[in-house]
Amino acid sequence: MLATAIIVFREVLEAALIIGIVLAATRGVVKRGAWVSAGAVAGLAGAGLVALFADVISTAVAGAGQEVFNASILFFAVIMLGWHNVWMGRHGRELAQQMNAMGQAVKEGERPMHMLAVVVGIAVLREGSEVVLFLYGIATAQQDQGGHMLAGGVFGLMSGAAVGLMMYLGLLRISSKYLFRVTSWLITLLAAGMAAQAAGFLVQADLLPAIVPTVWNTSAILSQNSIPGRLLQTLIGYTDHPTGTQLLFYVVTLVSIAWLMRAFGGAPTRKTACVA
Amino acid sequence: MAVFLATTAYPLQAKDLPTFNLSVKDGKFAPEKVEIPAGQKFKLVVKNEGSGTEEFESSDLNREKLITPGASVVIFIGPLKAGTYGFYGEFHPQTARGQIIAK
Numbered sequence: 001m002l003a004t005a006i007i008v009f010r011e012v013l014e015a016a017l018i019i020g021i022v023l024a025a026t027r028g029v030v031k032r033g034a035w036v037s038a039g040a041v042a043g044l045a046g047a048g049l050v051a052l053f054a055d056v057i058s059t060a061v062a063g064a065g066q067e068v069f070n071a072s073i074l075f076f077a078v079i080m081l082g083w084h085n086v087w088m089g090r091h092g093r094e095l096a097q098q099m100n101a102m103g104q105a106v107k108e109g110e111r112p113m114h115m116l117a118v119v120v121g122i123a124v125l126r127e128g129s130e131v132v133l134f135l136y137g138i139a140t141a142q143q144d145q146g147g148h149m150l151a152g153g154v155f156g157l158m159s160g161a162a163v164g165l166m167m168y169l170g171l172l173r174i175s176s177k178y179l180f181r182v183t184s185w186l187i188t189l190l191a192a193g194m195a196a197q198a199a200g201f202l203v204q205a206d207l208l209p210a211i212v213p214t215v216w217n218t219s220a221i222l223s224q225n226s227i228p229g230r231l232l233q234t235l236i237g238y239t240d241h242p243t244g245t246q247l248l249f250y251v252v253t254l255v256s257i258a259w260l261m262r263a264f265g266g267a268p269t270r271k272t273a274c275v276a
Numbered sequence: 277m278a279v280f281l282a283t284t285a286y287p288l289q290a291k292d293l294p295t296f297n298l299s300v301k302d303g304k305f306a307p308e309k310v311e312i313p314a315g316q317k318f319k320l321v322v323k324n325e326g327s328g329t330e331e332f333e334s335s336d337l338n339r340e341k342l343i344t345p346g347a348s349v350v351i352f353i354g355p356l357k358a359g360t361y362g363f364y365g366e367f368h369p370q371t372a373r374g375q376i377i378a379k
Contacts, residue, residue: 007367054329054344063350066341130331133342134367137328204339206352213355225335241338 001152004138008156010227011131014234015043015123016164021190022116024171025088025183032113039117043124050129051136067205070126074198077122080115081191082257085184087112089265163231184261186235192254193237199249200239211244293352295319300343302326303368314358314378323348330372334363337376354378 019036026032050057050069057065131153138149174182202208219240223229232238237250296318299306303326312318322332324343332351333340343349356378365372 003370007369054342055347058342058344058347058349066349130342130366133329133344134331137330137345137367140327200338204341204352213357219335223335239338240335243338 001148001155004135004149004152005156005159007134008131008153009159010156010230011127011134012157012160013127013163013227013230015120015127016160017167017231017234018123018164018190019120020164020167021171021183021186022120023168024179025187026113026116027172027176027179029113035113035117036120039120040124042117043121044128046121046125047128047132050125051132054129054133061205064205064207067201067207071198071201073122073126074194074201077119078191078195078198078253080118081187081194082253082260084112084115084119085187085191085257086260086264087115088180088184089261188254188257188261189236190234191257192250193233193235195253196237196239196242196246196250199245200243203243203245208245211248213243214241215244215247217241293317293319295321297321297323298374299323299325300330300332300365300372302328303330303365303371305363305365305372305374308374309377310374311377311379312354312356315355317352317354320351320353320376321348322351329367331366332363333366334361334376336361337363339363340366 019040022036023032026036057069059065061068135149135153139146171179171183171186199208203210217240222232222238222240224233224238224240229238229240239246242250294313294316296310296312298310298320300322301324310320322341322343324330324345324347327345329342329344331340331342332349337353337356339351339353341349341351353376356376358378361376361378363374363376
């Protein structure tokens with residue numbers, strides 16, 4: 001039972017952290033709960049479908065289907081996160097400045113919550129499909145009794161959700177003055193980590209060269225396989241021995257989002273400040 | 277973008293690589309030790325002969341790939357420096373353990 005719980009926990013962790021960050025980043029947004037829930041439910045449905053068609057996905061693209069599929073949805077999530085950040089750069093400070101108005105766009109639900117809902121959905125889909133395949137595997141092999149397996153799965157799920165909740169509550173302790181800045185950076189790092197992970201899949205499938213096989217190796221200090229390593233992997237994209245390609249994708253994503261936020265994010269704020 | 281890469285880059289080098297076979301069945305790899313030449317890229321073909329899905333995972337090698345029952349997957353690895361690299365089955369982490377030894 002414990003083994004089941006640990007495996008499920010490790011899978012759930014990433015999605016739970018992402019949901020925690022998204023909820024913190026959207027504090028005060030109307031209907032954000034509905035958006036995030038919709039994303040999670042769609043992700044669960046997608047996870048079932050991906051698990052069901054795991055064979056088909058795996059054999060697609062000359063056997064590189066899994067890698068191409070994972071890389072594609074990860075890149076899509078990266079674009080959604082980047083887009084959201086740029087949008088928030090344009091409107092966020094304006095919102096923070098006009099507390100009374102609390103942002104027309106937010107009230108009218110213009111804020112691109114759908115992008116974050118997609119990101120939540122993708123996170124749930126990726127991790128959820130593995131949980132489904134794993135639990136289905138034990139259920140058919142009957143190595144573990146059904147009740148124990150279910151209890152282990154639920155315990156793992158709850159533990160993962162608890163970490164996500166701690167992330168959320170921890171972020172909420174940050175003063176609202178800085179919360180937007182902190183969550184923007186978290187989302188940028190999350191996106192960079194996802195881009196590096198996507199690059200890793202393409203290297204694995206031999207669709208991209210590794211450039212440098214191992215840029216550094218810190219697995220002896222902090223293994224990405226440990227729970228703290230896993231947490232950092234999700235949060236900032238920590239990899240204990242990245243390839244040159246992963247590092248390149250990481251840096252390019254980080255710099256691009258930061259640059260886009262600066263280039264397209266600053267202007268409306270200044271305009272608003274002048275008008276005010 | 278990924279699809280574009282898939283169609284353009286894929287046929288380049290996949291063919292002539294040395295191939296090593298591995299099977300996994302109900303939480304056990306066979307063989308559990310695979311010797312491969314160091315400094316050379318290779319293909320690892322993992323066949324799942326068990327009844328449940330397994331995930332080939334190796335943090336030493338930065339690889340993870342699901343293998344559904346009855347299926348074989350190809351994982352490109354290396355070139356590796358001489359040394360020992362652990363891998364395991366994510367769904368049976370206690371029993372499904374193996375090593376790639378690069379010489």
